[in-house]
Amino acid sequence: MKVDNYLPREAEITKVVQETGINLNIKTFHLSFTDGEEMMDFKPGQFLMLTVYGVGEAPFGLACAPTTDCQEIIISVKETGKVTSALHELQEGDSVGIRGPYGNSFPLEKTSGKDVVFISGGIGLAPLRSLIDYVLHPDHRQDFGRVQMLQAFRSPEDMLYDYEQQRWENTPDTTVKYTIDRPCEGWEHCVGFPHDLIEVELDCQTEDTVYYTCGPPIMIKAVTNELVNIGIDPEDIVTTLEMRMSCGLGKCGKCNIGHRYVCKDGPVYSYKELLEMPDEF
Amino acid sequence: MIKKLTAEELKALLGELRQKFLVIAPFRVKQGRLTKVLYQPVKSEDQLSSIYLKEQPDASPKEYFLPRDDRLGEETAGADCQPEEWSDYPRLFLGVRSCDIAGIELFDDVFTENDFVDPFYQQRRDNSLIIGYSCQEPADNSFCQEVGINPLENENVPLMLYDAGEGFYLKVQDQEVLKRFEMLDMIEELPEVESSELEEIVRENRKNFSENEFSLERGLPFPEKEAFTSVDWEEATASCLGCGVCTFYCPTCFCFKFFWEEIEKNRAWDSCMFSLFTAHASGHNPRETQDQRWRQRLLHKFSYHPTNYQGSPGCVGCGRCVSKCPVNLDIRRVLDRVEKTLAGEGVKGNES
Numbered sequence: 001m002k003v004d005n006y007l008p009r010e011a012e013i014t015k016v017v018q019e020t021g022i023n024l025n026i027k028t029f030h031l032s033f034t035d036g037e038e039m040m041d042f043k044p045g046q047f048l049m050l051t052v053y054g055v056g057e058a059p060f061g062l063a064c065a066p067t068t069d070c071q072e073i074i075i076s077v078k079e080t081g082k083v084t085s086a087l088h089e090l091q092e093g094d095s096v097g098i099r100g101p102y103g104n105s106f107p108l109e110k111t112s113g114k115d116v117v118f119i120s121g122g123i124g125l126a127p128l129r130s131l132i133d134y135v136l137h138p139d140h141r142q143d144f145g146r147v148q149m150l151q152a153f154r155s156p157e158d159m160l161y162d163y164e165q166q167r168w169e170n171t172p173d174t175t176v177k178y179t180i181d182r183p184c185e186g187w188e189h190c191v192g193f194p195h196d197l198i199e200v201e202l203d204c205q206t207e208d209t210v211y212y213t214c215g216p217p218i219m220i221k222a223v224t225n226e227l228v229n230i231g232i233d234p235e236d237i238v239t240t241l242e243m244r245m246s247c248g249l250g251k252c253g254k255c256n257i258g259h260r261y262v263c264k265d266g267p268v269y270s271y272k273e274l275l276e277m278p279d280e281f
Numbered sequence: 282m283i284k285k286l287t288a289e290e291l292k293a294l295l296g297e298l299r300q301k302f303l304v305i306a307p308f309r310v311k312q313g314r315l316t317k318v319l320y321q322p323v324k325s326e327d328q329l330s331s332i333y334l335k336e337q338p339d340a341s342p343k344e345y346f347l348p349r350d351d352r353l354g355e356e357t358a359g360a361d362c363q364p365e366e367w368s369d370y371p372r373l374f375l376g377v378r379s380c381d382i383a384g385i386e387l388f389d390d391v392f393t394e395n396d397f398v399d400p401f402y403q404q405r406r407d408n409s410l411i412i413g414y415s416c417q418e419p420a421d422n423s424f425c426q427e428v429g430i431n432p433l434e435n436e437n438v439p440l441m442l443y444d445a446g447e448g449f450y451l452k453v454q455d456q457e458v459l460k461r462f463e464m465l466d467m468i469e470e471l472p473e474v475e476s477s478e479l480e481e482i483v484r485e486n487r488k489n490f491s492e493n494e495f496s497l498e499r500g501l502p503f504p505e506k507e508a509f510t511s512v513d514w515e516e517a518t519a520s521c522l523g524c525g526v527c528t529f530y531c532p533t534c535f536c537f538k539f540f541w542e543e544i545e546k547n548r549a550w551d552s553c554m555f556s557l558f559t560a561h562a563s564g565h566n567p568r569e570t571q572d573q574r575w576r577q578r579l580l581h582k583f584s585y586h587p588t589n590y591q592g593s594p595g596c597v598g599c600g601r602c603v604s605k606c607p608v609n610l611d612i613r614r615v616l617d618r619v620e621k622t623l624a625g626e627g628v629k630g631n632e633s
Contacts, residue, residue: 003398006353006539007546009360035359051356056541058562081562097356217565243567244559246538249397252551253536254559256581257567258505259588278509280567 004249008051008097010034013090014072021157025079026123027088028063028161030072031098040073040098042066043105044130045240045268049248050075050083051097052090058083059245059263061127062101065134073098076126076160102248103267106131106238111210115145117202119194119223121152121215125160127240127267128214136171145209147174148202152194152215154181177201195222204230211237217281224271237271241281257281282453283479284471291442291449292329295375297467299323302373302410305345306332320345320374334376334444337420337599341381341532342374346388346405351548353401356541364401371462372405376414376442379435380425380599384532385411386437387597390590391535401548410462412451413438418489422600424613427497430597432490433483443482450479495613499620501594502587508580512622517615518575520608525552527602527612528578533586533595553577579615 015030033039042048044065051057058081064074079088090096116135118128135144149168153159159178169176179190179197190197194215198204204211204227211232213223220239227237243255243262250264258278260266269277286294298304304323308331309316317339323329354362377385385406392402416432419425425432435441439455451468459465528534529550536558538551551558554574560566568574586595596612603611 002396003400003403005360005362005364005400006548007356007358007360007362010357053356054541054544057539084562099360242561244561246551251391251397251399251535252538253553253581254538254551256553256577256585258509258580259502259585276506278506280509280573 004099006099006247008049008057008099009037009040010095011073011098013092013094013096016090016092017163019076019160023154023157025088026076026158026160027079028074028076029087029090030074031096032072033098034095039071040101042101044108044134045106045127046101046103046130047127047248047263047267048073048075048098048100048102049245050087051099052083052086053095053097055086056083057097057099057246059102059242059248061130061240061242061267063126063129065130065132065137067134067137068139074129076123076129078123100248102263104265106212106240106268107210107270108134111135112143113145113208115205115209116147117204117209117211118147118149119152119198119202119211119213119215120150121194121219121223122154122158123160124213124215124219125151128212129161129164131212132168136168136174141171145173147171149174149176150179150190150194150197150202151176152179152181152219156180156184156187193222194219195226198223198226199230204232206231206233209236213237213239224274228271234272234275235270238268239271239274240267241269242267243281282456283474283476284451284453284468285445285448285474285478286451286471287448290471291451294467294471295323295329295332296326298373298464299326299329301371301462301464303370304373304375305342306375307334307336307338309333332375334414334442335417337378337416337423338376338381340530340601341384341599342377343381343384343388343532343535345372345374346385346402346409347392347535347537347550348548349550350540351401353539353546353548355544356546357544364404372409374409374411377411377438378414378416378420378599379430379432380420380423380597381532382411382413382435382438383425383430383597384599387533387586387590387593387595388535390593410458411438411440413441415441415443415483415486416490417444417486419493420600422603422611422613423598424493424495424497424600425598426490427493427495428594428596428598433486443479445482450474450482452479495617497616497620499623501583501592503580503584503619503623505580505584505588508584508619508623509576512576512619514572514576515570517618518572518610520610521554521571521575522608523554523556523571523574524607525554526605526607528552528554530601530605532597532599532601533582553581575615579612579619583616583619 250261255262439458582595
C-alpha cells in the first residue's frame with residue numbers, strides 16, 4: 001500500500017533555459033532534489049506535481065528520460081497561470097517542491113522493435129521529449145527501428161530545444177523535420193500545420209510503427225484524424241492529455257473523464273482508448 | 282447479542298463511553314430561524330439527554346472524516362511527514378443511519394485503496410467507532426432502498442441501535458471491536474433479549490417503508506458513453522444554478538482541492554458543479570456548461586464509480602441533494618429521464 005501525504009520533496013533549480021521569445025514565454029527548468037536521497041524513479045510519459053512555495057501547485061509532464069546518465073529532472077513550462085507565472089520568476093538556486101512521478105507512461109513494450117514517429121505542436125514536444133531522449137539514447141537506440149519527427153512551432157522564435165536538435169538529427173536512422181505556421185524569411189524547412197504535412201513529409205507505414213503526438217487539443221485532433229485517414233490503426237496512435245489536477249492520485253476528481261482519472265489511468269492514451277472515452281477533454 | 286436498555290440506561294452507557302471516547306451525536310441546533318439536526322461532539326454530561334435521534338441529520342458526518350478544511354502540514358515538511366495527531370481520544374459516532382454508513386464505506390473504498398492510502402483519512406477512520414441507527418420511517422425524499430441500502434438494519438457496523446419507543450435495543454454485531462475499545466464490561470450488565478423481540482420491531486417499522494414512487498430499474502453501472510451522449514442533459518438540468526449545495530451535503534461526494542495559507546498546505550471540499558473545477562489556466566474548460574457538470578455529478582455516481590468499484594453505487598439515496606436544492610432540481614427526475622432514454626423510450630418534454 002502506497003501512502004501519499006500530498007506533501008512535496010524539496011528540489012533546487014539548477015538551471016533555467018529561456019526557450020522562446022516573449023510571445024510564447026516558455027522556460028525549461030532543470031531540478032535536483034536537495035534531500036541527498038536518490039533521484040526519483042520514473043518512466044517516459046509520466047508527470048510530476050510541482051509546488052511553488054507560497055503560491056500553489058500544478059502538474060507538468062517530465063521532459064527528460066530515465067536513462068542511466070539521468071541526474072536531473074527537466075520540465076518545460078509555458079507562462080500561463082498563477083503557478084507558472086511564479087515559477088518563471090524563480091532563478092537558479094531557488095527551491096521548489098516536487099511530488100510524483102504520477103500517471104502511466106508511454107507504452108515502451110509496445111513500441112520496442114518498431115519504428116517510431118513523433119508529431120509535436122509547440123510545447124507538446126516537452127512530454128514527448130521524455131520518450132525521444134529515451135529512444136535515441138545509445139543504450140536504447142538499437143531497441144527501436146527508424147525514428148521520424150515532425151515538430152511544429154508557430155514561428156522560428158518559438159522553437160524548443162534548439163540545443164538538442166542537432167544531437168537528435170545526428171542519431172543513426174533518425175530524421176527530424178520542422179514546420180512553422182507561416183512562411184518567414186530565412187526559413188528553410190516546412191511551412192504549414194502538421195496534419196497537412198504528414199503524408200508528404202513523413203514515410204507513414206501502417207505496420208510495425210507507433211505514432212506519438214502531443215500539442216494543443218485542436219492539433220492532436222487534426223493529426224489523429226489525418227493518421228486514421230491514411231490507414232493507421234487507432235491503437236498505434238498514442239497521445240498524452242493535459243487536465244486540471246490537484247492530487248495526481250485519482251482522488252480529487254478534477255481530471256475525471258468517464259470512469260478514468262487522467263492523472264492515474266493516463267495521461268497517456270492510445271487514440272483507440274480516447275474513442276471509447278466520453279469526449280470531455 | 283442483543284441488549285435491551287431504557288433511555289436512562291442508554292444515557293448512563295454514553296456517560297461511561299465518554300470516559301474513553303469523544304462522543305459525536307446528532308443534536309437539534311438553532312441556526313438563525315432554522316432548527317437543524319447536526320452531528321456535534323458531546324461536551325458535557327448534561328448534553329447527553331439532548332441527543333436527538335428521531336430525524337435524519339441535516340448533514341452526514343462526512344466532515345469528521347474529510348473536514349471541510351483540513352490542515353495537511355507545512356508544504357516544506359516533506360513526503361515522509363506523518364499527519365499530526367489530531368485527537369487524544371478515539372471518537373464514537375452515535376446514531377449513524379444506513380445511508381451515512383454507506384457513505385463512509387464509499388470513502389473507505391476511495392481513500393484506503395490498495396494502490397493509495399490517504400493517511401489523514403485513515404487516521405481519522407481508524408480512530409472512529411460507529412454505532413448505527415435503525416430508521417423508523419423514511420427521511421424526506423430518500424430512496425435508499427433503490428440503491429440497495431437497508432435503512433432498518435446494517436451489518437457493517439459493530440453496534441446497531443434500535444429505538445423501540447419505550448427504550449432501545451443495542452445489537453452487538455462485532456465483539457472483536459468491542460474488545461479492542463474495551464467496551465464489553467460496560468454492556469455486560471444490561472439484559473440480553475431474544476432476537477425475535479427485535480425482529481418484531483423491525484418488521485413493524487418496515488411497514489413505514491412502502492414502495493417508493495421512484496424506482497431505479499436498471500442495474501449499475503449505467504453504460505458510460507451511451508448515457509453521456511444520448512441523454513438530453515440540457516433539458517433535464519436547465520434550472521441548475523451551479524451552487525454546489527447538493528455536493529456539499531452529499532455523503533459520498535469527496536472531490537477536493539488544495540489551498541495555501543503562507544506555507545501551510547490545506548485541503549478543502551471542491552465541487553464538480555462549479556465552473557472553475559475543471560478550468561485550465563489556458564482558459565480551456567472541458568466542462569463549460571452547467572448541464573455538462575450535472576452530467577458529471579450524476580454519471581460519476583451511477584456509472585463511473587460503480588464501474589471502478591464492482592458495481593457499488595456512488596449514491597446512498599439519502600435525499601439530501603433533493604431537499605437542499607434551491608430550485609427543486611430532483612435527481613430522481615433526472616435519473617428517470619436517463620433510464621427512459623437508455624431504455625429507448627421516447628422522452629417527453631419537461632415532466633414537472
